[in-house]
Amino acid sequence: MNIFFTLVQRDLRLAMRRKAEVLNSVFFFVVVATLFPLAIGPEPAMLRQIGPGVLWVGALLATMLGLSRMFEGDYRDGSLEHMLLSPHSLGLMVLGKITAHWLLCGVPLVILAPALGLQFDLSEEALWMLSLSLLLGTPVLSCVGAIGAALTLGVRGGGILISLLVLPLFVPVLVFGAGAVQALESGVGAQAHVSILLAMLLPALFFSPWACSAGLRIALE
Amino acid sequence: MAIRWFYYAAPPTFYALAARLWPWLAMLAAALGVAGLWIGFALAPTDAQQGEGYRIIFVHVPASWMSMVIYLAMAFWSVLGLTFNTRLSGMMTRALAPTGAMFAFLSLWTGALWGKPMWGTWWVWDARLTSELILFFLYLGYMALTSAIDDVRRADRAGALIAIVGAINVPIIYFSVKWWNTLHQGASVSLTRSPSMAQLMLWGMLLMALSFWAYTLAIVCYRVRSLIIERERHTEWVQALPEVSGVKA
Numbered sequence: 287m288n289i290f291f292t293l294v295q296r297d298l299r300l301a302m303r304r305k306a307e308v309l310n311s312v313f314f315f316v317v318v319a320t321l322f323p324l325a326i327g328p329e330p331a332m333l334r335q336i337g338p339g340v341l342w343v344g345a346l347l348a349t350m351l352g353l354s355r356m357f358e359g360d361y362r363d364g365s366l367e368h369m370l371l372s373p374h375s376l377g378l379m380v381l382g383k384i385t386a387h388w389l390l391c392g393v394p395l396v397i398l399a400p401a402l403g404l405q406f407d408l409s410e411e412a413l414w415m416l417s418l419s420l421l422l423g424t425p426v427l428s429c430v431g432a433i434g435a436a437l438t439l440g441v442r443g444g445g446i447l448i449s450l451l452v453l454p455l456f457v458p459v460l461v462f463g464a465g466a467v468q469a470l471e472s473g474v475g476a477q478a479h480v481s482i483l484l485a486m487l488l489p490a491l492f493f494s495p496w497a498c499s500a501g502l503r504i505a506l507e
Numbered sequence: 508m509a510i511r512w513f514y515y516a517a518p519p520t521f522y523a524l525a526a527r528l529w530p531w532l533a534m535l536a537a538a539l540g541v542a543g544l545w546i547g548f549a550l551a552p553t554d555a556q557q558g559e560g561y562r563i564i565f566v567h568v569p570a571s572w573m574s575m576v577i578y579l580a581m582a583f584w585s586v587l588g589l590t591f592n593t594r595l596s597g598m599m600t601r602a603l604a605p606t607g608a609m610f611a612f613l614s615l616w617t618g619a620l621w622g623k624p625m626w627g628t629w630w631v632w633d634a635r636l637t638s639e640l641i642l643f644f645l646y647l648g649y650m651a652l653t654s655a656i657d658d659v660r661r662a663d664r665a666g667a668l669i670a671i672v673g674a675i676n677v678p679i680i681y682f683s684v685k686w687w688n689t690l691h692q693g694a695s696v697s698l699t700r701s702p703s704m705a706q707l708m709l710w711g712m713l714l715m716a717l718s719f720w721a722y723t724l725a726i727v728c729y730r731v732r733s734l735i736i737e738r739e740r741h742t743e744w745v746q747a748l749p750e751v752s753g754v755k756a
Binding site: 442443444451453454458461462482486497500507 | 644645661664668
């Protein structure tokens with residue numbers, strides 16, 4: 287378990303030395319969310335309706351921006367090879383890297399989303415639900431995305447390839463994440479959606495490090 | 508018997524087997540296709556509600572079935588390839604993918620043609636349409652990944668992994684969009700209740716489905732032969748093949 291915390295700490299420290307990269311994807315999220323009202327029009331009723339979906343799609347794309355960096359640096363400088371050769375469990379190390387990615391790319395979105403939700407005239411409960419659904423959904427995005435990142439490691443055109451591979455797999459998270467907020471707004475209640483998001487999170491946390499390790503072994507073989 | 512399976516897993520033996528099989532399968536596909544289309548377009552009665560427009564079902568439904576079956580077959584070969592490390596499995600998966608994508612596209616296209624007169628729209632955001640579209644994206648993703656990696660061994664294994672991950676996701680995607688929105692009519696053929704269509708229509712559809720199966724097997728045999736000969740071109744047995752040494756001379 288130590289190796290897990292060591293890797294999270296290491297990745298966070300490395301990211302802090304290059305803050306711009308982390309901030310870029312957050313900034314991207316803010317800009318995308320701002321573009322939609324400009325394109326669609328400022329009617330509050332319309333914005334309230336599209337708000338959750340727009341913010342969720344924005345979060346999805348912002349998470350994806352950071353994915354290609356997840357293993358790239360370690361792959362370039364050879365530390366990834368050392369991780370594969372080390373006696374520690376590769377799955378735990380990968381889980382550490384996924385957690386670090388989520389802390390850097392997912393958590394800022396969870397915190398920022400309510401502020402951006404205000405631009406879309408969302409109610410207070412809807413803002414809370416938006417944050418909650420992102421809190422449960424973004425780790426799934428990091429988990430599934432990590433598999434794509436492992437498979438496209440060092441492949442030419444890797445960045446665009448990741449989006450082709452993982453965006454279709456993100457669909458269920460998007461449906462239930464944005465659906466949770468919409469269900470709450472329409473008065474149905476979001477409990478079912480939240481339960482399903484949780485139900486997706488647990489297997490993702492369990493299987494993704496395993497699939498990722500297999501992907502990394504294939505990439506570095 | 509188990510040993511015979513592995514016997515055919517060797518590329519040289521499968522190359523010869525596929526050479527013998529594919530012309531027969533292709534002829535079978537053509538014969539079944541002609542019979543199925545003849546039943547579908549000439550013999551089957553006009554539908555009480557949908558008129559003549561429903562006849563596209565004879566292409567649409569078998570194509571949708573096939574697109575899903577092929578993805579499962581890809582996942583099957585991927586599991587086999589990753590566990591037994593056989594060379595042929597990767598080639599099978601690679602050979603299946605374009606046909607699967609073609610059937611997924613055909614299913615979407617014929618579905619749009621059917622939807623326009625029946626529902627009055629080319630496209631609706633319904634569970635089955637959406638998941639078929641995402642299945643199509645999964646095929647494209649698989650092909651994009653395998654073609655982007657130059658090393659064939661790595662491409663095969665990476666492709667196998669993404670095919671398995673995709674196969675696990677397909678049911679999740681299906682149910683998520685199902686709860687999200689549904690308009691599509693219920694399943695056309697079900698095993699648990701008696702079919703809601705005329706016997707003759709059912710026969711037409713079954714013949715078309717069998718024809719697509721035979722076509723898929725034929726084209727996969729053909730494509731695998733090309734893949735084998737391309738990847739094993741440095742080996743002696745390929746050099747000794749009459750078709751290869753004949754070209755050289």
